Amino acid sequence: MQPSVGERRSQSFDRVLSSMCTEPHPAARAAAEAFLASNPGDPATYDAVAELEAEAVDLLGELAGLAEPHGYVTSGGTEANVQAVHAARNLAESDDPNVVAPESAHFSFTKAAELLGVELRTVPTDGDHRADVDAVxxxxxxxxxxxVGVAGSTEYGRVDPIPALADLxxxxxxxxxxxxxxxxxxxxFSGHDWGFDDxxxxxxxxxPHKVGRAVVPAGGLLARDARTLDALAVETPYLETPTQASLTGTRSGAGVAAAAAALEELWPDGYRAEYERAIDLTEWLAVELGGRGYPVVGPELPLVAVDLPDALFEAVRGEGWKLAGTGTGEARIVVMPHVDRGTLESFLDALDRLAGTVGV
Amino acid sequence: MQPSVGERRSQSFDRVLSSMCTEPHPAARAAAEAFLASNPGDPATYDAVAELEAEAVDLLGELAGLAEPHGYVTSGGTEANVQAVHAARNLAESDDPNVVAPESAHFSFTKAAELLGVELRTVPTDGDHRADVDAVxxxxxxxxxxxVGVAGSTEYGRVDPIPALADLxxxxxxxxxxxxxxxxxxxxFSGHDWGFDDxxxxxxxxxPHKVGRAVVPAGGLLARDARTLDALAVETPYLETPTQASLTGTRSGAGVAAAAAALEELWPDGYRAEYERAIDLTEWLAVELGGRGYPVVGPELPLVAVDLPDALFEAVRGEGWKLAGTGTGEARIVVMPHVDRGTLESFLDALDRLAGTVGV
Structure with missing residues (x-):
């Protein structure tokens, strides 16, 4: 017989190298618990969480270089990307609009194009996995x-030349x-040109639910001007507010409150410290992996892709290491806040031990 | 200066008569807290919550009369309705598919039609706010x-003639x-024909996050056959699982775990008891309101619509009662698990007192 739900526990993050989510900050977790029964999709009824959402969006704007941001806390990157395509489609003058994205763009753009009936033109990246401006x-x-420009790609952590793409x-x-x-x-903190002021x-x-250390689900969509959200708005009879710009209706109050709490706690110094910790650790990991003879796509942000022999990739997964692949089969290691030097030393030990076993 | 996020509290449900969300069951809250950092959108990494989702879907199937349900825990009814339209569009043989829904259908169908580029044909309801089969x-x-058939409409709590709509x-x-x-x-528990076995x-x-007493966000989409979800699936490179049928990418582990916990705790006896409590209370409320001379759209499920004079509607809202209107301006009172006899007596007292003040 199954144990009851109350006896079940979430996975530990000890061996999770695949996910872009992480252990939430304690302040974020506490805020989430206080707002588990609230719905930012109904802001007149749930006014306290609506206020927190406005604060979170303001801080996200500060982070991304925008003084008066328009936006909202989404269920994650997929919803934010879908709504960016949605707004662009609705604002387009063309009857047959298309979206141009590098092949490094997240699969949510494929989802958006299918959903919204727009053509997605995927173009090759350059030799270092960044958008090729000429190809775009x-x-x-x-x-x-x-x-679409990607600032921190899912597979290789690469940052596209955003200013050149913007000019284009x-x-x-x-x-x-x-x-x-x-x-x-x-x-x-990394010195890239990527945001609204660049x-x-x-x-x-x-x-926020990735490196921002909010709880899941808390994504963010920001826009420079009001017409982006206006293009998404539908009327909402029987709510006390007139329109709604989100893809979903009900949304997570826990995610919104956690985003506000994490940003209040960590922006900017806590996030700066995490960037410095994570990038140093990632550079160390890349050297360690390269020194063992595994081809490495070196880090630009805290993410390493490494080409492991198939048998070894499977063997470490068999020991409970959560590890996902790139489209071409490299293992991706995302150095999230829950990944420390000890984690990576254990991982390297496992690789070394298993490499002998599987005979590579 | 604003209090810190950690000092902020969610609204109390004491005067919330507008929302279809409610105070979660304690078991649901506990499960949510245990799974705040998990993502059912990445089931290979977050396997414990993926298992809970399968259990929740099975119990939802049992509730809706389907032995081997296909489906998933959505962010809410909007996502589930959007995905139902999405699957229908993708499975349609027509190049210009349309959706026919009664005017009582939730605004998420308007959102779905706009998003998906399908025509929404909204048809009038009958004199008692149910889908008119001839008009459909x-x-x-x-x-x-x-x-589309509605089984418990947002405005009047009406149940459409589902078998007749299905035949049609x-x-x-x-x-x-x-x-x-x-x-x-x-x-x-109400004796209606509404589900997969009817x-x-x-x-x-x-x-689950409405009368099911899970935390927000936890909706549910169920389908009789596998091809419905297949029609929604997109490929997911760099996750450890090959496809994803949800509208969003990252999803709420808290919502999924809470849904599983609430269903384990309350299905069927707890929900039956709540239905009986709520419908009795709603019928009492309808008599009380009608006795005061306010026109009432009497309850079929635990929801009453009452035509209050505008000044009185505004005056009770002014005292902190959360009350939303129908399209034609009646106040909707949703008798959710957090609404008890004491709540409604206070509300009636407020109406009586304010009716004198505003002179109606």
Whole structure:
């Protein structure tokens, strides 16, 4: 017989190297517990959480270089990316709008295109897994409603040349969306040009439930101007507020409160400290892996991709290490706040031991 | 200066008569707290919560009369309804599919139609706010991909004639979706024909975070056959599982765990007791309101709509009562688990006192 739900426990993060979610900050967890029964999708009824959402959006704007942000706390990067495509489609003058994105863009853009009935033009990246500006330029035409730039790619942690993509989009009369779902909490400290104050960015995804250390689910959609959200709004009879711009209806009050709490606690110094810790650790890991002869796609942000022999990849997964692959089969190691030097030493020990066993 | 997030509290449910969410069951709250850092959208990494989701879907199937349900825990009724329209669009043979729904259908169908680029044909209800089968039949044609029936409408708590709508859909080669987001946890006990074992229903929305007493967000989409979810699936590189059928990517582990816990705790006896308590209380309230001369749309499920003079409606809201209106301006009172006799006596006292003040 199954144990009752109350006896079940969530997985530990001890061996999780695959996820872009992490152990929430204690303040975020406490705020989430206080707001488990509230719905930011009904802000007139649930006014306390609506106020926290406004504060979270303001702080996310500060992080992304935008003084008066428009936006909301989404269920995650997928919803934020879908809504960026949705707004672009609705604002497009073309009857047959297309979206141009590098092949490094998250699969949520595929989901968005299928859902929204827009053409997705996926273009190759350059030799180092960043958007190739010439390739993007070649794909853009008069029907392009949106160009996507990735600031911290899911597979390799790469940051696209956002200002060049923004110039290109601007020349073509297209909007520019930056997907910084994972990277956004590192990028204010890494020296990249990525945000609203670095380029003509129209909308941006940045997720508090990833490096921001909120609880799941708490993503973020930000926009430079009000018309982005206006383009998404539907009327809401029988709520006390007139319109709703979110993809979902009911939303997580826990996620919103946790996002506000984590940002209050950690922005900017806590996030700066985490960036510095994580990037140093990732660079060390890349050297360790490379020194063992495994081909490494070196870190730009705290993420390493490493080409392990298939048998070894399977063997470490068999020992409970949560490890996911890139499209071409490298193992991705995401150095999240729950991943410390001890975790990575155990992982390297497991690799070394298993490499002998599987005979690679 | 604002108090810190940690000092903020969620609204109390004491005067909330507008919401279809409620105070979660203690077991649901505990399960949510244990799974705040898990993501059912990544089931290979977060396997414990994936197991709970399968259990929750099985119990929801039992509740809705389906032995081997396909489905998942959504962010709420909006996502479930959007995905029902999405599946119908993708499975339709027509290039120009339409959806036929009664005017009592939730605004999420408007959202779905806009998002998905399908035509929504909204048809009048009968004199008692239920779908008019003849009007639906007149709107259905060869391009109809989906007929929507509502089992517990948001405005009046009405249950459409689901078997008649199902026959009609079946004859037209269309799918039938039942929106029982709110009603679904009452309907197994109310004697209505509404579920998979009562009619040829293809998909159904039923939300654990409403009368099910899970935490927010936990909705439910159920489908009779596997192809409904197959029609929604997109490939998921860099996750350890191959496809994903949800609208969002990351999802709430707290919501999923809470749904499983609440269903384990309350299905069926706890929900039956709540239905009996709530319907008796609602019938009493309807008599009390009617006795005061306010026109009442009497209860079919635990929800009353009452036509209050505008000045009185505003005056009670001014005292902190959360009360939302129907499209034609009646106040809706949803008798949720947090609403007891004492709540309603206080509300009636406030009405009586304020009626004198505002001079109605």
């Amino acid at each position: 330029a070649a794909a853009v035409d008069a029907d392009t409603a949106l160009v 989009a601007s020349d073509a009369g297209s909007r520019l969306h930056v997907d910084a779902a994972w990277g956004g909490f590192h990028l204010p 380029a003509a960015v129209d909308s941006l995804t940045v997720d | 039949a007149a709107a259905v044609d060869a391009d109809t991909a989906l007929v 859909a079946s004859d037209a080669g269309s799918r039938l979706h039942v929106d029982a987001a709110w009603g679904g946890f009452h309907l197994p 009619a040829a229903v293809d998909s159904l929305t039923v939300d």
